[in-house]
Amino acid sequence: MAQLSFFSAEAREVRLDDLAGLLCGPAQVVRFGASDTARLSIVLTDLTRVPALTAEAASRGVATELASSESGSPVLRTAFRRDLVELAAQWCRGAVKAVPEDFAMDGALLRMWVLASGVPDRRSGYLLGLDPHAPQTHVPLADAVTRMGLPVLRLGPRGAGPALRIAGARRLRRLAELVGPPPDCALAPGWPGEPCGGPLEGG
Numbered sequence: 001m002a003q004l005s006f007f008s009a010e011a012r013e014v015r016l017d018d019l020a021g022l023l024c025g026p027a028q029v030v031r032f033g034a035s036d037t038a039r040l041s042i043v044l045t046d047l048t049r050v051p052a053l054t055a056e057a058a059s060r061g062v063a064t065e066l067a068s069s070e071s072g073s074p075v076l077r078t079a080f081r082r083d084l085v086e087l088a089a090q091w092c093r094g095a096v097k098a099v100p101e102d103f104a105m106d107g108a109l110l111r112m113w114v115l116a117s118g119v120p121d122r123r124s125g126y127l128l129g130l131d132p133h134a135p136q137t138h139v140p141l142a143d144a145v146t147r148m149g150l151p152v153l154r155l156g157p158r159g160a161g162p163a164l165r166i167a168g169a170r171r172l173r174r175l176a177e178l179v180g181p182p183p184d185c186a187l188a189p190g191w192p193g194e195p196c197g198g199p200l201e202g203g
Contacts, residue, residue: 014056014059014060014108015060015108016060016061016062016083016084016087017087018056018060018108018109018111018112019040019057019060019062019084019087019112020087020090020091020109020112021108021109021110021111021112021113021115021116022040022042022053022112022113022115022116023040023087023091023097023131024105024109024112024113024116024128024130024137024141025042025113025116025117025128025129025130025131026042026043026116026117026129026130026131026132026133027040027041027042027116027131028040028041028042028097028131029041029084029087029088029091029092029097030088030092031085031088031092032080035080036082036085037080037081037082037084037085038080038081038084038085038087038088039077039078039079039080039081039084040062040077040078040084040087041075041076041077041078042075042076042077042116043069043073043074043075044073044074044075044076045073047074049115049116050066050074050076051183051184052115052183052184053076053115053116054076055183056111056112056115056183057078061083062078062081062083062084063078063079064076064077064078065077065078065079096134096136097131097133097134097136097137098134098136098137099137099140099141099144103140103144104144104147105144105145105147105148106148106178107177107178107179107180110128110145110148110175110178110179111178111179111180113128114128114179114191114192115183116129117129117130117163118190118191118192119190120190121160121165123167124167125165125166125167125168125172126165126166126167126172126175126192127155127160127161127163127164127165127166128145128152128163128164128166129161129162129163130161130162130163130164131162132157132162135162138154138162138164139154141164142154142164145164145166148174148178149171149174150166150171150174150175150178151166151171152164152165152166153165153167172192172193173193175192175193176191176192176193179191179192182194
């Protein structure tokens with residue numbers, strides 16, 4: 001049996017803070033005026049992500065609802081909650097989304113990121129989608145993933161991005177080990193390490 005990595009998503013109990021992994025992707029967190037409540041939301045282009053995201057949030061005691069954004073896009077969101085205020089404080093500088101200065105990536109955060117915006121690319125790599133509205137988060141997140149032993153290539157909008165690309169058999173196996181098994185068969189084709197997500201080629 002393979003040894004469980006200390007940083008793997010399965011190495012510890014789930015925590016509310018794991019939802020920060022959604023913010024590594026396109027999710028947003030906002031506070032309700034001056035009140036002590038905040039809401040987490042993510043606009044989705046793929047509704048097959050909803051069941052797994054809903055289940056992961058529920059396992060952390062957070063209920064979600066599927067609604068529509070002002071532009072009519074589907075958005076999965078929480079209610080305004082007191083227990084999300086700390087997350088908002090960590091990930092916002094004023095009204096701008098920002099990566100916390102002491103941010104450290106782990107498997108649970110990566111798992112949530114994959115659920116939010118992970119997708120295999122056409123060249124046998126794997127893409128972690130970034131927030132196109134928060135370019136200031138891209139470099140810090142790339143650095144955080146690299147520190148986990150997963151060197152990445154940053155892709156811009158013209159290169160299937162914005163996203164971080166992980167490639168090479170060793171790195172893709174490391175990614176699959178860190179995020180753990182797919183949550184259900186619906187996401188399996190796009191899950192790291194799954195055969196139909198693309199062969200693990202290269203070094």
